[in-house]
Amino acid sequence: MAKIKLVVIKEADVTNNCPECFNQDLKLSFYQKHSYGKFVHKTTNEVTHKLTCNTCKSDIYPVNWTDDIERIFGYYQKMAIPEKKSVKYTALFYVLTFSLITLIGVGIYLLASGIIPF
Secondary structure: OOEEEEEEEEEEEEOOOOOOOOOOOEEEEEEEEEEEOOOEEEEEEEEEEEEEEOOOOOEOOHHHOOHHHHHHHHHHHHHOOOOOOEEEEOHHHHHHHHHHHHHHHHHHHHHHHOOOOO
16 A cells, blocks of 8 residues: 655745734645655645644634735745656566566576476
8 A cells, every 4th residue: 555645845934814813923834745655656746735823723724814825825836846746666666577577588498498398
């Protein structure tokens, strides 16, 4: 089973007022989804965000955003450049592939030389 991890792309301290407690101590974070498996490491294009207040420790959802927060979000969203979508194979994948190719090659050689009768 693949392990899914959200990797931080960009974090910013925002000085807008919190809609809950009206303090000016917000943190905006952008995350990119990565999937780690035994054979493959995948980086997806999926980017998520989270806005939290450092004072009252509450998550602020887009429904409660003010116009100022939306403008700041748009600015930082342009600055959060994710990694390109990619697939990277692990060492285990290469070892198993090389072993399989070698095993098939040895089998064909033994059949062709007549050591193993067909």
